[in-house]
Amino acid sequence: MCADGNRRTVLTICKKQSITLICSSNSIATMKIKVSTRVVLLIGKYAIKFPVSKRGWMQGCNEGYLWKKYPSNTWLVPILWEWNGIVCQRRVKPLDKNVSRRKLEYTRLQVIKQIPELEVYNCDLHNRENWGTYNNKIVLLDYGISPDVANMYTA
Numbered sequence: 143m144c145a146d147g148n149r150r151t152v153l154t155i156c157k158k159q160s161i162t163l164i165c166s167s168n169s170i171a172t173m174k175i176k177v178s179t180r181v182v183l184l185i186g187k188y189a190i191k192f193p194v195s196k197r198g199w200m201q202g203c204n205e206g207y208l209w210k211k212y213p214s215n216t217w218l219v220p221i222l223w224e225w226n227g228i229v230c231q232r233r234v235k236p237l238d239k240n241v242s243r244r245k246l247e248y249t250r251l252q253v254i255k256q257i258p259e260l261e262v263y264n265c266d267l268h269n270r271e272n273w274g275t276y277n278n279k280i281v282l283l284d285y286g287i288s289p290d291v292a293n294m295y296t297a
């Protein structure tokens with residue numbers, strides 16, 4: 143909950159496994175919390191992801207690993223630091239609604255051409271929520287997938 147003078151505003155939206163808490167005020171600071179396999183704190187220019195399960199921890203470690211292997215790859219949202227599965231990324235804008243499924247699929251193929259580790263069967267790169275916009279370019283914000291993580295979705 144946040145205080146903005148005399149007023150407090152809290153909005154809770156539940157969708158599938160995700161809970162979004164939007165805390166807004168008249169100030170420039172807006173904070174969002176998203177919960178899935180990780181608690182994602184969206185604050186200012188940063189997205190900080192805290193694992194809440196083994197799968198979330200593995201995803202955080204995988205993201206850190208891929209960013210170190212492909213530093214400054216422009217398809218990946220930049221990671222500022224990763225520690226023990228906790229990830230701090232640049233905050234990006236949600237994917238534009240006008241981006242078609244076809245365009246996203248084309249982008250996914252471009253990404254796995256450069257980063258073959260992301261070619262994983264049953265992976266969530268098909269999910270729009272894992273993509274965003276950064277510097278006017280489509281980028282992947284959730285790249286914690288691996289065959290082990292994908293198997294945990296079906297288990």
Ligand SMILES: Nc1ncnc2c1ncn2[C@@H]1O[C@H](COP(=O)(O)OP(=O)(O)OP(=O)(O)O)[C@@H](O)[C@H]1O
Pocket residue numbers: 176178179180181182184189191198201219231232233234235266271272274283284285286
């Ligand atoms: N860098 C970011 N900038 C803006 N929003 C982000 C960022 N990273 C994550 N989010 C938001 O948080 C949500 C969950 O993040 P992410 O997909 O990385 O976590 P997850 O635990 O892997 O979730 P899931 O398992 O449901 O895919 C995203 O769908 C997005 O809305």
Ligand SMILES: [Mg+2]
Pocket residue numbers: 266271272284
């Ligand atoms: Mg995700």
